[in-house]
Amino acid sequence: xxxxxxxxPASAARRANKSGSPRRLxxxxxxxxxxxxxxxxxxxxxxxxxxxxxxxxxxxxxxxxNLLPSHPTLASFLNIWSTGLGSSLATSLxxxxxxxxxxxxxxxxxxxYTARRNFRGKWxxxxxxxxxxxxxxxxxxxxxxxxxxxxxxxxxxxxxILVNAGFNMAFAVWILNAYFSAxxxxxxxxAIVDGCSRIGAMFRVIMPLAAPGIVTALIFTxxxxxxxxxxxxxxxxxxxxxxxxxxxxxxVGEYNVDWQHLFAGSVxxxxxxxxxxxxxxxxxxxxxxxxxxx
Amino acid sequence: xxxxxxxxxxxxESAPGSDDRPRPSGPRxxxxxxxxxxxxxxxxxxxxxxxxxxxxxxxxxxxxLTSRQKYDSMGFDQGSADWSNFSRxxxxxxxxxVLIRTGVWVVTVVALTVLISLGVAQMFNKEFPGRRVARWAxxxxxxxxxxxxxxxxxxxxxxxxxTILVLLHDLGFMKNYNSVNWLASQTAGFSWEIFVAxxxxxxxxxxxxxxxxxxxxxxxxxxxRLDGAGVVRTYWSITLPLLRPALLVAALINIMNVFxxxxxxxxxxxxxPGNETSTSTLFMFNTQQTSIGEAAAMSVVNFxxxxxxxxxxxxASKWNSAED
Numbered sequence: 001x002x003x004x005x006x007x008x009p010a011s012a013a014r015r016a017n018k019s020g021s022p023r024r025l026x027x028x029x030x031x032x033x034x035x036x037x038x039x040x041x042x043x044x045x046x047x048x049x050x051x052x053x054x055x056x057x058x059x060x061x062x063x064x065x066n067l068l069p070s071h072p073t074l075a076s077f078l079n080i081w082s083t084g085l086g087s088s089l090a091t092s093l094x095x096x097x098x099x100x101x102x103x104x105x106x107x108x109x110x111x112x113y114t115a116r117r118n119f120r121g122k123w124x125x126x127x128x129x130x131x132x133x134x135x136x137x138x139x140x141x142x143x144x145x146x147x148x149x150x151x152x153x154x155x156x157x158x159x160x161i162l163v164n165a166g167f168n169m170a171f172a173v174w175i176l177n178a179y180f181s182a183x184x185x186x187x188x189x190x191a192i193v194d195g196c197s198r199i200g201a202m203f204r205v206i207m208p209l210a211a212p213g214i215v216t217a218l219i220f221t222x223x224x225x226x227x228x229x230x231x232x233x234x235x236x237x238x239x240x241x242x243x244x245x246x247x248x249x250x251x252v253g254e255y256n257v258d259w260q261h262l263f264a265g266s267v268x269x270x271x272x273x274x275x276x277x278x279x280x281x282x283x284x285x286x287x288x289x290x291x292x293x294x
Numbered sequence: 295x296x297x298x299x300x301x302x303x304x305x306x307e308s309a310p311g312s313d314d315r316p317r318p319s320g321p322r323x324x325x326x327x328x329x330x331x332x333x334x335x336x337x338x339x340x341x342x343x344x345x346x347x348x349x350x351x352x353x354x355x356x357x358x359l360t361s362r363q364k365y366d367s368m369g370f371d372q373g374s375a376d377w378s379n380f381s382r383x384x385x386x387x388x389x390x391x392v393l394i395r396t397g398v399w400v401v402t403v404v405a406l407t408v409l410i411s412l413g414v415a416q417m418f419n420k421e422f423p424g425r426r427v428a429r430w431a432x433x434x435x436x437x438x439x440x441x442x443x444x445x446x447x448x449x450x451x452x453x454x455x456x457t458i459l460v461l462l463h464d465l466g467f468m469k470n471y472n473s474v475n476w477l478a479s480q481t482a483g484f485s486w487e488i489f490v491a492x493x494x495x496x497x498x499x500x501x502x503x504x505x506x507x508x509x510x511x512x513x514x515x516x517x518x519r520l521d522g523a524g525v526v527r528t529y530w531s532i533t534l535p536l537l538r539p540a541l542l543v544a545a546l547i548n549i550m551n552v553f554x555x556x557x558x559x560x561x562x563x564x565x566x567p568g569n570e571t572s573t574s575t576l577f578m579f580n581t582q583q584t585s586i587g588e589a590a591a592m593s594v595v596n597f598x599x600x601x602x603x604x605x606x607x608x609x610a611s612k613w614n615s616a617e618d
Contacts, residue, residue: 109338139593139600
């Protein structure tokens with residue numbers, strides 16, 4: 001909602017400024033600044049615009065040397081299911097959804113308890129979380145592969161859910177810890193005095209107040225798992241479930257690359273993620289550095 | 295007021311977990327209670343700890359063990375290899391090039407990213423109409439899958455009709471199509487990969503620096519202006535020093551991300567021709583297809599570097615003092 005209304009007051013202010021401002025110089029500076037900023041913004045959007053443009057190119061115009069197709073079509077989006085990208089979309093959804101649920105299930109209690117209480121071993125736990133946040137599966141992919149071969153879990157969706165949850169839990173613990181710490185103890189105590197159990201107070205009072213943090217953790221984990229590549233590439237085989245990133249990457253390796261379908265799939269996979277991410281942008285930067293700068 | 299809160303807090307202190315359980319009686323009661331109190335955090339943090347141990351710590355151990363094991367061509371365990379995986383790795387002809395390239399990759403990408411982000415953050419920190427929209431545009435490369443971003447760049451660089459080449463041709467910088475195939479050559483391919491790595495790293499870094507810039511109070515700038523400091527002097531003596539914590543953390547996170555970066559090079563050149571555009575991460579992955587023991591040895595080496603970064607990060611973060 002705010003996303004739609006936000007630019008309006010800004011442009012209104014500019015109009016008001018235009019009509020009766022005696023100062024000319026700052027205005028010119030603002031115009032240059034805004035122009036430069038829009039250009040930078042546009043520059044960072046270009047590859048994604050090209051993604052959309054290629055996806056709406058008809059097959060016959062795929063190799064034309066024009067910047068925009070003369071007969072744009074949505075055909076690639078409509079027959080995306082016949083390319084096998086549809087089932088990959090489902091696989092990615094299952095894995096990202098599963099990892100998100102698992103992260104919230106384990107991170108909420110841990111973040112709540114560490115925010116509210118001092119206990120022996122708390123610093124070890126927090127250190128473990130902070131180190132985990134810095135680790136990435138890429139560096140230990142050989143170990144991850146050996147581990148899941150041992151457990152006979154190659155080509156299993158569960159192995160991907162587990163790995164994605166494990167490597168993204170740290171961020172969720174940090175951001176939720178910050179939110180829980182910011183909620184005054186008194187609110188919770190009042191609820192308990194009023195007859196709530198401790199768990200009841202957590203669900204009825206604390207969780208609603210920490211909802212923005214929970215949403216941030218949810219979206220962040222989902223996107224990270226959705227975009228994950230090297231683990232999915234390593235832990236699945238040709239005959240197993242393939243996530244969208246792996247499927248699209250394999251498309252590129254084929255002899256005759258079906259670029260317009262490939263990019264139609266990429267658009268479906270990318271645009272919603274960018275919009276979701278826009279909702280939490282401010283919190284993510286501070287969340288990623290939360291363990292570090294207090 | 296404070297007294298009653300303290301009393302309530304004291305009351306609540308003994309509330310969770312331990313109180314609901316039956317207490318052992320007699321002389322051992324004190325000890326039993328202590329054990330119960332020590333166990334009280336378990337229901338809350340055990341699942342998270344278990345997940346970390348299983349998903350993060352186990353592979354580290356497994357990786358170390360694998361680096362000392364011998365495997366046949368089918369991947370079957372052939373007993374201890376002692377250090378032979380490492381000696382084979384260090385005898386690889388490509389290794390020196392790979393290591394040098396990894397250094398160039400990390401230093402160049404992180405330095406360019408931080409420099410560009412400093413400028414962009416400074417710009418986006420100023421008030422101008424439509425700032426929100428401009429900032430949102432910057433989110434795209436951060437939120438989008440790096441795999442997809444890399445593939446789009448590969449497509450835009452294809453020699454016969456890639457958009458970048460079409461633009462260069464139309465602007466008169468290039469005479470014939472199909473005359474340059476950048477991704478097939480070492481220097482040009484690796485340079486474009488550095489470009490894409492910077493492209494996907496700038497958004498997060500800019501946002502992290504923006505958060506740092508917003509934390510600098512206005513009256514510091516006011517004081518500088520009253521003292522007659524110019525723009526450059528203010529930036530150098532006020533902004534940069536106050537931005538240092540954010541800058542340091544952003545740089546360390548970037549070093550980690552860029553060192554671990556896999557999809558860009560994998561998608562754009564696959565580390566080829568040969569291993570000519572491989573970093574140590576790519577080299578590890580490509581070696582994994584032929585010799586898992588040697589790949590494990592490479593990852594142990596990589597892991598050593600990562601531990602150094604983590605230690606620097608822990609020092610920079612002062613997380614221990616944040617506890618008190």
